[in-house]
Amino acid sequence: MSERTRRGPSLRQDAIAETVLAQGSATAAEFAERFGVSLMTIHRDLDELERQGIVRKFRGGVTAQRSGVFESSVGYRGRAQRDEKEAIADRAMDLVEPGMAIMLDDSTTALAVARRLKDAGPLTVVTNFLDGLNLLAPVQGVRLIALGGDYDPLHNSFMGVSCVEAIEALQVDLCFVSTSAISNGNACHQEQHVVVVKRAMLRSAARNVLLVDHTKLGRTALHRVAPLGDFERVVVDDGASAEALDELDRHNVRYEVAARRR
Known part of the structure; x- marks a missing residue:
């Protein structure tokens, strides 16, 4: 199944989190192109991942830069x-x-x-x-x-x-x-x-x-x-x-x- 046809935001958010944890950082535009969705949709995904403590947003992108809170997040630890x-x-x-x-x-x-x-x-x-x-x-x-x-x-x-x-x-x-x-x-x-x-x-x-x-x-x-x-x-x-x-x-x-x- 192609990345564009992934069903539902939760699967897309899992893939985003895995990518950021592996690479350290990425841009919202990269994810929008990869998944074939709008920047607004990606920012909603990033907002949810940030709420869970898995990633940190910055202008135009997201980072997996570690901190005590980041590493304590059950979302991060589970991945x-x-x-x-x-x-x-x-x-x-x-x-x-x-x-x-x-x-x-x-x-x-x-x-x-x-x-x-x-x-x-x-x-x-x-x-x-x-x-x-x-x-x-x-x-x-x-x-x-x-x-x-x-x-x-x-x-x-x-x-x-x-x-x-x-x-x-x-x-x-x-x-x-x-x-x-x-x-x-x-x-x-x-x-x-x-x-x-x-x-x-x-x-x-x-x-x-x-x-x-x-x-x-x-x-x-x-x-x-x-x-x-x-x-x-x-x-x-x-x-x-x-x-x-x-x-x-x-x-x-x-x-x-x-x-x-x-």
Whole structure:
């Protein structure tokens, strides 16, 4: 199907977002020509993508220049490193056994794990991620516990004091979390209110597993979530460089490398 015949604005917006994330920037005129629509239509698409936090508009075009807000957007995170997240989720499932109580944070990597839980029950799954709740709500064999709190549209999840209190009332077997940066032996994140929720999740679990794609290794973020030693293991994809893995070794981190599908 040609680009001109793509149906509906959502498909066109997905293609625009993928292009901008790959190239870094583009012009509205380029997209109008590519999709055979008016500049006004493209600007409406860009307005919606900007509202989601996926792109930033400037006069005549759009950019994927990163910022803390940009990288926190669930729209951006859902589009980034998809193959890597799928590989990590496949490897993470080796740790899941029937009868477990599992907690998932609001990361899109943990959401990839959630997609694989449909046939792994019976399970109890606890999460604050609305995407995960919607995904697992109709699944038989999964007892689903929703962590309430203040709804955060940027992350499409629930945060705040009420969420933390709900987490503290639970004790789960296994917790899967992800963070935006790994550096100096620590898992870090750029947003304080997200860190508070992740820390509470880690305290509530008997075993904690960190799921991070290779782009997170060697990056920095403002707030420390936890030392890597607090995790039973770290699961990373095979895009990780030898230097990045050596850094994990230097901090005595137990890690597993998940192979991407070729």
